[in-house]
Amino acid sequence: MAYEMDFAPVLARAPELVTGTINTIILSAEAIAIGLTIGLAVALLRFDGPRWGRKIGAVYVEAFRNTPLLVQLFLIYFGLPYTGIKLDANQAAIFAVSLNLGAYSAEIFRAGLIAIPKTQIQAGLALACLSFKSCATWFWFLRFASSIRH
CATH class of the missing domain: 1.10.3720.10 (MetI-like)
Structure with a gap:
């Protein structure tokens, strides 16, 4: 059926x-x-x-x-x-x-x-990026893009 x-x-x-x-x-x-x-x-x-x-x-x-x-x-x-x-x-x-x-x-x-490697964070600090507030460009283009990849 x-x-x-x-x-x-x-x-x-x-x-x-x-x-x-x-x-x-x-x-x-x-x-x-x-x-x-x-x-x-x-x-x-x-x-x-x-x-x-x-x-x-x-x-x-x-x-x-x-x-x-x-x-x-x-x-x-x-x-x-x-x-x-x-x-x-x-x-x-x-x-x-x-x-x-x-x-x-x-x-x-x-x-x-x-998951961002410490070396990338240290590289950003070496470029005088002391925090998220003082270096938004570093955060958005390096850190945020890197965190999306990981």
């Missing part, structure tokens, strides 16, 4: 499926952009920030990496209204996924920064 797939119900809902696909792509793009920005900021804070900044970054990363994304979504969507912050479903999804992605990407960026 052969089974034949009936696509009539699927085709009847094609407009809803297309709308859902477009919404998913838009939400994903927004969450990725925000999450990578958060991740880079936290990685820099944990790598070259003050002691209190490194600790706050570590707590953020561990909290969001050690809880399931579904729990984070539920806490943000159902928990934030109790504090007076009301978000619709799309805003809550972007917020939760961005924070989750930020934690994971922060560790990826930080690992890349740690």
Whole structure:
């Protein structure tokens, strides 16, 4: 007995499926952009920030990496209204996924920064680059590019 797939119900809902696909792509793009920005900021804070900044970054990363994304979504969507912050479903999804992605990407960026050989860092210091603040060009073109490679 052969089974034949009936696509009539699927085709009847094609407009809803297309709308859902477009919404998913838009939400994903927004969450990725925000999450990578958060991740880079936290990685820099944990790598070259003050002691209190490194600790706050570590707590953020561990909290969001050690809880399931579904729990984070539920806490943000159902928990934030109790504090007076009301978000619709799309805003809550972007917020939760961005924070989750930020934690994971922060560790990826930080690992890349740690993998930079000491000789490259010493070469930058020899060129009078004393910190990220005083030599942004050195950071972005040498250090950041090198961390992406590693």
